[in-house]
Amino acid sequence: xxxxxxxxxxxxxxxxxxxVRIWHWVNALSITILAITGYLIANPxxxxxxxxxxxxxxxxxxxxxxxxxxxxxxxxIFRIYWAIVGNSHSHQLFTLPFWRRSFWSExxxxxxxxxxxxxxxxxxxxxNPLAHLFMVVIITVGGLVMIVTGMALYxxxxxxxxxxxxxxxxxxxxxxxxxxxRMWHHxxxxxxxxxxxxxxxxxxxxxIMSRQxxxxxxxxxxxxxxxxxx
Amino acid sequence: MAMxxxxxxxxxxxxxxxxxxxxxxxxxxxxxxxxxxLAGKIAHAMETKPRTPVLWLHGLECTCCSESFIRSAHxxxxxxxxxxxxxxxxxxxxxxxxxQAEAILTEIREKYKGNYILAxxxxxxxxxxxxxxxxxxxxxxxxxxxxxxxxKAVISWGSCAxxxxxxxAHPNPTQATPVHEVITDKPLIKVPxxxxxxxVMTGVIxxxxxxxxxxxxxxxxxPKMFYGQRIHDKCxxxxxxxxxxxxxxxxxxxxxxxxxxxxxxxxxxxxxxACSTVRWNxxxxxxxxxxxxxxxxxxxxxxxxxxxxxxxxxTHVFGIEANADRVGIAAAGTVGVAVTxxxxxxxxxxxxxxxxxxxxxxxxx
Numbered sequence: 001x002x003x004x005x006x007x008x009x010x011x012x013x014x015x016x017x018x019x020v021r022i023w024h025w026v027n028a029l030s031i032t033i034l035a036i037t038g039y040l041i042a043n044p045x046x047x048x049x050x051x052x053x054x055x056x057x058x059x060x061x062x063x064x065x066x067x068x069x070x071x072x073x074x075x076x077i078f079r080i081y082w083a084i085v086g087n088s089h090s091h092q093l094f095t096l097p098f099w100r101r102s103f104w105s106e107x108x109x110x111x112x113x114x115x116x117x118x119x120x121x122x123x124x125x126x127x128n129p130l131a132h133l134f135m136v137v138i139i140t141v142g143g144l145v146m147i148v149t150g151m152a153l154y155x156x157x158x159x160x161x162x163x164x165x166x167x168x169x170x171x172x173x174x175x176x177x178x179x180x181x182r183m184w185h186h187x188x189x190x191x192x193x194x195x196x197x198x199x200x201x202x203x204x205x206x207x208i209m210s211r212q213x214x215x216x217x218x219x220x221x222x223x224x225x226x227x228x229x230x
Numbered sequence: 231m232a233m234x235x236x237x238x239x240x241x242x243x244x245x246x247x248x249x250x251x252x253x254x255x256x257x258x259x260x261x262x263x264x265x266x267x268l269a270g271k272i273a274h275a276m277e278t279k280p281r282t283p284v285l286w287l288h289g290l291e292c293t294c295c296s297e298s299f300i301r302s303a304h305x306x307x308x309x310x311x312x313x314x315x316x317x318x319x320x321x322x323x324x325x326x327x328x329x330q331a332e333a334i335l336t337e338i339r340e341k342y343k344g345n346y347i348l349a350x351x352x353x354x355x356x357x358x359x360x361x362x363x364x365x366x367x368x369x370x371x372x373x374x375x376x377x378x379x380x381x382k383a384v385i386s387w388g389s390c391a392x393x394x395x396x397x398x399a400h401p402n403p404t405q406a407t408p409v410h411e412v413i414t415d416k417p418l419i420k421v422p423x424x425x426x427x428x429x430v431m432t433g434v435i436x437x438x439x440x441x442x443x444x445x446x447x448x449x450x451x452x453p454k455m456f457y458g459q460r461i462h463d464k465c466x467x468x469x470x471x472x473x474x475x476x477x478x479x480x481x482x483x484x485x486x487x488x489x490x491x492x493x494x495x496x497x498x499x500x501x502x503x504a505c506s507t508v509r510w511n512x513x514x515x516x517x518x519x520x521x522x523x524x525x526x527x528x529x530x531x532x533x534x535x536x537x538x539x540x541x542x543x544x545t546h547v548f549g550i551e552a553n554a555d556r557v558g559i560a561a562a563g564t565v566g567v568a569v570t571x572x573x574x575x576x577x578x579x580x581x582x583x584x585x586x587x588x589x590x591x592x593x594x595x
Contacts, residue, residue: 042542043555044493047476047484057474114572116579156499160448160458173450177530178460178500179543183554186542190558194565201569205576 011228013125015089016221023079024218030072031192037065038189042182066154073147089126096136103129114202121210123230125223131202138195142188149185153178237276237439251276258436261429262445263455275440282439283338283346285377286320289370290363290397290406291352295388296322298425301511302432321365332366335373339380347438348381350374352390354412355397355404362404374412383417383444384409385434389527392420392452399533410451419444420451422503424527429508430456450530452502461498461524464506467491485521495539496523503528 016024040061048055083094097103106122107129113121114130122128127135152171155164156178175181207214213224241251255276256269286296300323319334326334338346352370355362360369378384386409389395397406410418421434434453437445445453462468470476471490478484478493492499498506501524505516517524523539526532536543542555 039555044474044476047478047489048474052469052473052475055473055475059472061474116575156460157463160454169449173530177532177535178502179497179526179529179535182500183543186554187558190554190561193558194561197562197565197569201573205573209576209580 011225013223013225014221015087015125015217015223017082017086017090018221019078019082020086020090021218021221023075023082026071027075027079030068030075031196033064033068034072035189035193035196037061037068038186041065042186069147069150069154072143073151076143076147092126092132093135093140096133103132107133121206123211123225134195134198138192142191142195146185146188146192149175149181149188152181153185235281236279237281240281241276258433258440261433262437272440275442279440279442282382282442283342284349284435284439285335285338285346285381286322286349286351287370287374287377288321288365289350289352289354289374289390290404291388291390291395293322293351294425295351295390295431296320298428299387299431300428302428335377339377343380344382346381347383347385347435348378348416349385349387349435350391350409351387353394353398353406353408355406356412357403357405362406371412374409378413378416381416383419383438384413385438386410386418386420386422387431388426389422389424389532392422393530393532395424396533399531417444418451419447419453422452422457422528422530424532426528427456427504427508427510430504448502456504456508457502457528459502461501461503461506461518465498465518466506467518488521491518491521491523493541494523495537495541495543497526497529497532497538498524501526501529 041058044058044061048057079093083090109118109122110128110130112118126132148168148171151164151168152175155162155167155169156172158164160169172178172181175184203214203218206212207216211226211229213222213226217223238251242248246254252269252273255273256266258272259266259269288296319331319338324331324334352363354360354369354371354374356371360371363370365373386392390397390406391409394402394406394408397404398408410420419434419438421431423430433456434445437453445455448454448457462471465471467488467490470488471492475487475489476484476493477489477491480494490496496518498518505524506518509516509519525538526535529535540553542553544553
């Protein structure tokens with residue numbers, strides 16, 4: 001009996017609330033600026049001719065790095081706040097169901113899906129377990145490490161006695177010396193760059209190949225499912 | 231008898247005039263960054279307070295600290311300070327030797343119990359029961375512990391005593407250990423550098439003798455007045471750094487024009503010391519002014535932090551030497567290739583699947 005109703009029915013769930021979506025894109029922008037300026041602080045552009053008073057290139061580079069860092073930090077603090085007051089999906093970034101068996105079996109399933117060993121991925125309203133794990137490790141833990149090491153380095157120029165020094169100055173002797181903190185901060189940048197590459201790729205791929213929407217979800221907030229099967 | 235002799239009396243006995251003495255007091259106040267009125271206070275303290283003896287021990291070291299110290303910029307300062315500290319025991323400049331010299335240590339310990347300052351140059355090696363450094367027929371670590379047990383405070387001279395320096399560099403065969411890890415029950419002040427700047431050394435010791443307390447220290451136990459800022463913060467080449475003007479090669483135009491040495495591996499941005507303000511050899515110059523980057527000699531473990539000439543230094547944690555940028559670019563490249571390959575594989579699979587579904591539909595109809 002054909003009624004003309006399409007067989008592919010899309011159901012939708014509201015997942016990412018407006019503040020989370022704004023945070024995501026602001027965060028993306030700040031990370032981009034941080035990675036580029038950070039790389040150029042460690043490996044400055046070729047020397048400029050003329051008098052020192054003619055230019056302020058490194059100064060500006062560092063200014064943009066610090067400005068973007070503050071945006072990142074404020075965003076991070078806001079995101080923690082939103083995890084408390086937001087909907088249930090907003091906790092995901094700060095919780096990992098480490099002891100839940102199904103989490104790990106679903107994670108294996110997701111890895112197999114990426115390895116072309118599963119015919120079909122499972123449906124998830126929030127992050128899939130693999131994405132969830134990466135988000136917690138890279139964005140939450142990694143972000144925190146970058147904030148702490150970054151603020152420790154920043155405290156070197158705000159000087160002894162500044163609030164940055166009171167809060168983060170301990171990091172330098174804890175890690176070793178100033179140079180060690182710099183080095184780990186730099187490694188952190190590369191970890192995040194690699195993560196961003198994977199994140200962007202998988203978001204596009206899953207938007208096409210999985211059974212749910214990805215990219216439009218981070219714009220509209222609605223997760224659309226492409227089929228009705230469980 | 232000796233206990234009642236004041237600093238001033240000692241100085242006068244050594245032939246220093248009152249005029250020179252007052253000059254020294256105001257110079258010291260200035261060097262320590264104190265307000266002018268405190269020059270009088272220093273003078274008063276030195277006239278009334280009994281002289282505090284300083285014992286100066288040498289462990290595993292190269293004596294560069296002592297060599298630096300006796301070259302303190304102002305001859306006046308070195309004369310005065312040298313007359314202030316007890317020269318009864320200092321391997322480098324004491325007159326006595328052998329049993330006679332060792333006996334002095336015991337004598338000072340008993341006579342000035344809890345009232346003398348212990349200055350340590352170098353550090354004790356702990357492996358082989360400390361046999362890698364023998365002083366007076368005994369391991370240095372024993373002498374150090376003994377003398378430290380009755381002292382008022384300890385000064386760790388130089389990077390050896392403060393951090394371990396070259397003898398503690400990987401793999402540290404003698405287990406050379408910084409003083410604060412051996413002497414844990416006394417107030418300890420670190421004056422790192424290889425060697426420390428002469429004026430910093432005399433400044434610290436004068437502060438301790440005149441004010442009878444150790445100067446304000448930072449988290450790592452270094453006096454804030456000399457180690458509160460990085461070389462970079464007060465470097466005269468800093469404007470070139472901010473402008474983005476760097477020496478790219480040792481003999482390029484930038485090197486001749488005195489541009490920033492950041493790209494040549496200068497450790498000024500990570501090194502806490504007073505070189506860019508106090509400078510060396512009567513304030514003549516310091517490494518960066520002479521066209522070479524700072525090697526970070528006053529920082530913890532500076533021998534093990536990779537090349538002096540790389541800014542992004544090697545990371546030894548992973549067993550092989552790896553540079554964050556080289557690994558990072560390689561990793562990003564690999565991931566880029568992997569992602570592309572995966573995307574192609576995904577597309578192929580989708581096309582195949584699509585074709586399959588299409589066939590199924592065709593079969594149904």
